[in-house]
Amino acid sequence: MVTTGKTPTxxxxxxxxxxxxxxxxxxxxxGQRTSKRLAIAAYLGMIxxxxxxxxxxxxxxxxxxxxxxxxxxxxPTWIPAHPTFGNFTAAWGxxxxxxxxxxxxxxxLFGSGFEVLFAVTSAYAFVFLRFPKKEWxxxxxxxxxxxxxxxxxxxxxxxxxxxxxxxxxQGLIVPGASVAYxxxxxxxYYRTLPPDILxxxxxxxxxxxxTLRSIVWPLAQPAIISFAMLSLVGKxxxxxxxxxxxxxxxxxxLPIGIYWLMVEQGAIEWxxxxxxxxxxxxxxxxxxxxxxxxxxxxxxxxxxxx
Numbered sequence: 195m196v197t198t199g200k201t202p203t204x205x206x207x208x209x210x211x212x213x214x215x216x217x218x219x220x221x222x223x224x225g226q227r228t229s230k231r232l233a234i235a236a237y238l239g240m241i242x243x244x245x246x247x248x249x250x251x252x253x254x255x256x257x258x259x260x261x262x263x264x265x266x267x268x269x270p271t272w273i274p275a276h277p278t279f280g281n282f283t284a285a286w287g288x289x290x291x292x293x294x295x296x297x298x299x300x301x302x303l304f305g306s307g308f309e310v311l312f313a314v315t316s317a318y319a320f321v322f323l324r325f326p327k328k329e330w331x332x333x334x335x336x337x338x339x340x341x342x343x344x345x346x347x348x349x350x351x352x353x354x355x356x357x358x359x360x361x362x363x364q365g366l367i368v369p370g371a372s373v374a375y376x377x378x379x380x381x382x383y384y385r386t387l388p389p390d391i392l393x394x395x396x397x398x399x400x401x402x403x404x405t406l407r408s409i410v411w412p413l414a415q416p417a418i419i420s421f422a423m424l425s426l427v428g429k430x431x432x433x434x435x436x437x438x439x440x441x442x443x444x445x446x447x448l449p450i451g452i453y454w455l456m457v458e459q460g461a462i463e464w465x466x467x468x469x470x471x472x473x474x475x476x477x478x479x480x481x482x483x484x485x486x487x488x489x490x491x492x493x494x495x496x497x498x499x500x
Contacts, residue, residue, distance in 0.1 A: 254468045254471055254472070254475075255472070256272065256273065256274055258281055258471075259277040259278060259279070260277075260278070260465050261280075261465065262464075262465055281463075281468070282469045284463070285455060285473065286470075288455055289451045289454050289470075290443060291448070291473060293443070294448045294451040295448065295473075297363075297445060297446065298430060298447045301366050301367055304367050305367045305370055305371060306422060306425040306426045308371035309370075309373055310422050310425060312371065312377070313373075313377050313379070313421060314380060314411070314418060315406070316372075316377045317379075317380035317383075317384055318380075318402070318406050318410060320377065321381055321385055322384070322392070322402070322405070322410075335374045335378060336374070343434075344434075347434070347435065350369040353369075354369065354439060359439075360441070361439070362445075363445075366436055366445075366447075370429070370432075376421050376425065379417060379420075379421050380418065380421065383414050383416075383417035384410065387413050391413070395408070419485060420485075423482065426478075426481060430477070430478055431474070431478070432449065433449040436449070437453075448474045451470065452470050452471055452474060455467050
């Protein structure tokens with residue numbers, strides 16, 4: 195009998211290994227290499243995006259603390275050599291930022307509040323109510339999403355002027371009190387809600403208002419909060435419409451205040467402009483840091499079902 199010098203266990207292992215499909219092993223390792231390359235490419239893309247987005251923000255922050263000569267220094271300095279808070283004082287004194295803050299807060303809260311209210315109720319109607327030509331109305335809503343805001347500025351201005359709302363809060367708020375995007379976003383989310391809960395509410399005798407308040411609103415909170423945050427940011431940063439419909443400093447808003455910092459003097463003091471820009475950006479950043487988990491959850495969930 196010829197012996198191979200291997201135990202039966204070793205022979206079984208070698209036999210098992212020989213039975214494995216070699217092309218399958220090669221394909222497995224090739225797939226792992228491809229996954230690693232895709233992961234590396236994804237991380238590189240993410241780093242590039244962070245640099246492209248974060249670099250201007252960082253430059254704005256350090257520019258707000260630089261003296262005028264250092265802002266124009268070549269090569270540029272990435273850390274202020276002599277940090278100063280004088281730019282913030284000068285920016286606050288160059289324009290009535292206190293009044294701008296008040297106007298912006300009023301317009302943002304009321305404008306966003308109306309947008310959220312109309313989006314919540316109209317989306318509920320499109321999903322849970324039956325009325326004639328509902329699908330036609332929804333197509334009209336989708337068509338409204340394709341119309342640029344600039345197209346509606348002239349008709350809105352003529353309407354506001356006829357109503358005598360020029361340079362008033364209602365003239366600033368009412369034309370933008372409702373947007374088609376909010377209704378579309380919440381409608382998509384409402385359609386993902388479990389129908390059993392809504393049927394149970396009907397069995398219990400709940401009407402539409404109670405169903406909306408007690409069931410739909412709590413279940414759709416991520417989508418509602420995400421749209422509310424997007425609306426807040428849009429209202430807070432709105433520039434063109436407030437610039438057109440107001441004609442006195444007492445009714446101006448923060449983005450217009452930044453514009454006046456740039457045109458008030460012949461030479462632009464970029465340190466002062468960047469300090470004033472921080473006045474506008476900082477509240478929005480704080481709100482986004484607080485509500486970012488709701489925004490991501492709401493936008494992702496709204497895309498689950500069409």
